[in-house]
Amino acid sequence: MISVKNISKKFGKLQVLKDFNLEFRLGNSYALMGPNGSGKTTLIKTILGMVMPDEGEIFVKNQPIKGSHSYRQYIGYMPQIGRYPSNMKIGQLFSMMKDMRPEIKDYDLELVEAFELDQMKDKAMGTLSGGTRQKVSATLAFLFSPDILILDEPTAGLDPIAVEILKAKIKRERAAGKLILITSHIMSDLEELTNQAVYIFDGEVYFNDTIESLKELTGEVRFSPAIAKLMQWTLKKKVTKREMSHVETT
Numbered sequence: 483m484i485s486v487k488n489i490s491k492k493f494g495k496l497q498v499l500k501d502f503n504l505e506f507r508l509g510n511s512y513a514l515m516g517p518n519g520s521g522k523t524t525l526i527k528t529i530l531g532m533v534m535p536d537e538g539e540i541f542v543k544n545q546p547i548k549g550s551h552s553y554r555q556y557i558g559y560m561p562q563i564g565r566y567p568s569n570m571k572i573g574q575l576f577s578m579m580k581d582m583r584p585e586i587k588d589y590d591l592e593l594v595e596a597f598e599l600d601q602m603k604d605k606a607m608g609t610l611s612g613g614t615r616q617k618v619s620a621t622l623a624f625l626f627s628p629d630i631l632i633l634d635e636p637t638a639g640l641d642p643i644a645v646e647i648l649k650a651k652i653k654r655e656r657a658a659g660k661l662i663l664i665t666s667h668i669m670s671d672l673e674e675l676t677n678q679a680v681y682i683f684d685g686e687v688y689f690n691d692t693i694e695s696l697k698e699l700t701g702e703v704r705f706s707p708a709i710a711k712l713m714q715w716t717l718k719k720k721v722t723k724r725e726m727s728h729v730e731t732t
């Protein structure tokens with residue numbers, strides 16, 4: 483569904499992505515992990531066409547995304563920090579988004595109802611709390627029932643009730659066969675929501691396989707200690723990228 487081929491990206495002298503090769507397939511949910519500043523958001527933005535890679539190509543549904551905008555219709559994106567015109571009311575924002583996709587008549591309004599956004603439709607975006615803004619961002623990501631959902635720190639800033647609502651929604655979409663990419667530093671969320679792990683460190687993809695393989699590689703039965711061990715190995719440079727991927731190649 484999404485093929486990332488030989489993607490490299492530098493910001494000035496900082497090499498953020500070094501020759502990334504990744505395949506994201508429908509029906510799977512991928513945890514994108516790595517320390518702060520390791521390039522997770524940059525990878526996402528490259529897929530979304532918001533950051534131009536220096537080298538390499540990305541394909542969505544077998545079509546190169548370069549020079550194309552139409553592929554974005556397949557993707558629902560929830561940014562880490564949603565930025566909206568501050569005077570625009572919630573209701574106006576939703577109307578504007580719907581006007582931009584006139585061909586779609588059926589909307590997924592599950593989260594509008596669950597987050598009770600209708601009752602807040604006259605509130606200006608600039609006056610919203612961080613959590614309510616996150617609820618708006620989440621709802622917009624699912625609104626057009628896209629095949630691909632890219633969620634950057636989706637549960638950050640949400641209260642526990644909203645977290646459960648959003649997690650349940652993500653699980654339903656995954657069960658419906660969607661492709662889901664999630665970045666999060668909350669390991670329990672990733673364990674609950676994903677089946678594949680992609681671990682980025684120092685500009686490189688260190689691990690890219692199932693969560694079961696990750697547990698096997700690290701000798702841990704639980705997800706969180708497995709990731710912690712992976713992080714420690716990479717930070718101490720105890721293993722090379724090649725050693726890390728032995729599970730994949732054997």
Ligand SMILES: Nc1ncnc2c1ncn2[C@@H]1O[C@H](COP(=O)(O)OP(=O)(O)OP(=O)(O)O)[C@@H](O)[C@H]1O
Nearest residue numbers: 493494496498516517518519520521522523524525
């Ligand atoms: N537009 C930009 N210009 C310059 N440097 C940038 C830009 N965007 C990102 N970077 C740098 O690229 C590196 C990777 O950032 P990125 O946001 O992709 O990391 P991340 O893995 O998502 O981090 P976090 O876990 O903190 O969200 C960081 O050092 C960041 O400062």
